[in-house]
Every structure is written in structure tokens, then in C-alpha cells.
Amino acid sequence: MALPPIALTIARPVLGVCVPLGIMAAVAPWVPLGPLGSTLVALAAVALAIVAGVALAPAAPLHPRVGLPLALLGLGLVALALALPPVASGLVGALGLLSVALVVGGAIGARMESSGHLAAVALVSAAVDLWSVTSPSGPTHHIVQSPALVRLLTVSVAIPPERAPRPAIGFGDAVFVALYLAAAARFSMPRPRMTAALWAGIFAAGALAIALDRAVPALPTIGLMVLATQPMARDVPPADRRATMLAAVLLAASVARALTR
Numbered sequence: 001m002a003l004p005p006i007a008l009t010i011a012r013p014v015l016g017v018c019v020p021l022g023i024m025a026a027v028a029p030w031v032p033l034g035p036l037g038s039t040l041v042a043l044a045a046v047a048l049a050i051v052a053g054v055a056l057a058p059a060a061p062l063h064p065r066v067g068l069p070l071a072l073l074g075l076g077l078v079a080l081a082l083a084l085p086p087v088a089s090g091l092v093g094a095l096g097l098l099s100v101a102l103v104v105g106g107a108i109g110a111r112m113e114s115s116g117h118l119a120a121v122a123l124v125s126a127a128v129d130l131w132s133v134t135s136p137s138g139p140t141h142h143i144v145q146s147p148a149l150v151r152l153l154t155v156s157v158a159i160p161p162e163r164a165p166r167p168a169i170g171f172g173d174a175v176f177v178a179l180y181l182a183a184a185a186r187f188s189m190p191r192p193r194m195t196a197a198l199w200a201g202i203f204a205a206g207a208l209a210i211a212l213d214r215a216v217p218a219l220p221t222i223g224l225m226v227l228a229t230q231p232m233a234r235d236v237p238p239a240d241r242r243a244t245m246l247a248a249v250l251l252a253a254s255v256a257r258a259l260t261r
Contacts, residue, residue, distance in 0.1 A: 009058060013102075016052030017094050020045040021165070024158040025087045031160035038160040039210055046157035046168045047202035053098045054105075054178045055195045059185035061110035067103045074099030078152065090156040090165030097155055097171050105178025115187040116240065118180070118233035122223025123247035125176060127254040129219035134258040140170070144215060169202060173218045177202075180226055189232050201225035220251075 024045045031038055062070065077096030081089045112118070132138035143149045155174065156165035177198050184194040201222030209216040227233050236244045 012056040013053045013098075014095065016054075016056040017049045017098055018091050020049040020052070021091055021094055021157055024160075025090065025163050025165065028158040028160040028163045033160060036210070040207065042157045042159040043168065043203055043206040043210075046155055047199050047206070049094060049157070050098065050155060050169055050174050050177055050202065051195055051199045053094075054102055054174070054181050055191070057102055057106075059181075059191075061182070062103060062106055067107065071100050071103040074103070082152070086164040087158070090158070093151075094155045097153070098174055101171060101174035102178045105175040105180075106182040109179040109182025109184075110186050112183050112186060114235075114237050114240070115183065115189065115230075115232040116234070116236035116244075118183055118230070119227060119236050120240065120244045120247045121176075121179070122219075122227050122233070123244065123251045126217070126220035126223045127247070127251040129172070129217035130251075130254045130258055133215050133217040140172075140215075140217070143170075168206070169218065173202065173222065176219055176222060180222075184230075187232055189230055193229050194226070197225040197229040198222060 024042055031041065033041060074096040077092050077099065079096075081093030081096060083089075084092055112121075129140070132140040135141060143153060150167045153171045154167035155169045155171075157168045158165050180194060180198060181191070183189070184191055201224065202218055204221040204225070205216050205218035208221070
């Protein structure tokens with residue numbers, strides 16, 4: 001018996017999130033990899049869960065009558081996750097965070113006036129994320145000092161051989177995944193290429209964090225992958241080129257500040 005359309009609409013993104021994370025939790029004790037290999041596999045899985053969960057959701061902009069209840073449902077799932085056992089908590093919390101991210105990021109991306117505005121979005125978000133992670137006064141720097149906030153605001157994944165999920169990717173990164181995919185739908189940009197770029201951006205940030213043994217912001221690598229693979233994102237309208245250049249200067253200053261700390 002075929003599922004009704006509304007059931008398929010709901011099931012696709014839910015499965016996109018739960019299948020990668022659920023598989024990791026199920027097989028974690030038996031994954032025959034060392035610490036590095038286990039961490040990389042878990043990173044690939046959580047990046048896939050975030051990107052697939054958003055990409056498999058409806059591409060059309062959400063009507064407020066749908067978006068607001070979905071965001072409230074997401075917040076409820078995040079709250080519920082705090083009271084659940086670890087494995088269930090990771091899955092429910094991820095669904096909640098991605099529901100809110102889909103509404104917030106999708107609303108912004110679907111209302112952009114030009115595909116070239118993604119260049120400024122990528123540059124500014126990278127600069128702010130870099131400051132937020134590396135500066136002692138940055139919000140992300142403070143969040144990572146609080147285990148409760150980290151659990152609340154990150155998508156978690158099991159890292160073999162442990163089944164209990166560990167925080168991996170922040171809520172803000174998921175918001176920008178939704179923003180980029182909504183913009184891709186609005187401007188008819190190649191969706192598979194955008195999806196692959198977003199996955200690669202998340203994975204690259206995680207791999208850098210492992211290599212450097214320190215927190216690495218994901219939005220710079222996500223934005224870089226989007227700009228590198230989407231020519232339309234680099235097609236900045238003439239009227240906006242000065243603002244985009246200022247965004248590039250802001251990013252350069254943020255990078256210089258991070259390197260000299």
C-alpha cells in the first residue's frame with residue numbers, strides 16, 4: 001500500500017536524518033577502526049544526516065502556517081531530547097534542531113533577490129563564525145564551555161566504539177545549509193552539486209579540527225565550497241560589488257586576527 005503524499009513528504013527528511021545517525025549508533029561497537037578512522041566515519045555520517053535531512057525536505061518555501069508550527073515542533077523535540085536516553089536523545093535532538101534550521105534558513109534563502117548575494121553571505125558568515133569560535137568574547141567560544149548548551153545546540157553522532165552520541169555540528173551550520181539549499185531552489189542552481197558542496201564543507205571543517213586538534217568553524221569551508229562549485233553564486237550584481245568587497249575585507253581581517261592570536 002502506497003503512502004499518501006503528506007506521509008512521504010514527512011518521511012523523506014526524517015529518514016535522511018535518522019538513517020545515517022541511527023546506523024552509526026547501531027554499528028558503533030563493531031566498527032573495526034582506530035580513533036582517527038572512527039571519528040572520520042562519524043563526521044561523514046553526521047554531515048550526511050544534516051545535508052540529507054534538509055535536501056529531502058520540500059524545496060518550495062514554507063508557508064508561515066506550516067513554518068511556525070514546524071519550528072515550535074522542533075523546539076519541543078529539542079526539549080524532549082534532554083529527557084531521553086542517549087541514543088534516542090541524539091536522534092530526536094537532531095530532528096528538532098534541523099526542523100528549526102529548515103524554517104529559519106529556508107525563509108532567508110527563499111527570499112534572496114539575487115544568486116550573487118550568496119557571495120556576501122558566504123564571506124560575512126565565514127568572518128563572523130571565525131570570530132565567534134576563536135575570540136574569547138565570541139558566542140561559540142562561550143557555548144563550548146557549557147556542556148548543557150553544547151548538548152542543546154549541536155547535532156550529535158555516535159563515534160565508534162561508543163554508542164552514546166557526542167556533539168559534532170552546530171545549529172548555526174545547519175541553518176546555513178538550509179539557507180544555501182533554499183537559495184539553490186529559488187535560482188534553479190544545480191541541487192546535487194550544492195548538496196555535495198555542503199557535505200564537503202562540513203566534512204572539511206571537521207577534518208581540519210581533527211588535524212589541528214582545536215575547534216574549527218564550519219561556515220568558512222561551507223561558504224568556500226559553495227562559491228567554488230556554484231558559478232551563479234559568484235555572479236555578483238554590479239550594484240552589490242562594493243558591499244561584497246567589504247565583506248571580503250571583513251573576512252580577511254577576521255582571518256588575520258585569528259592567525260595572530
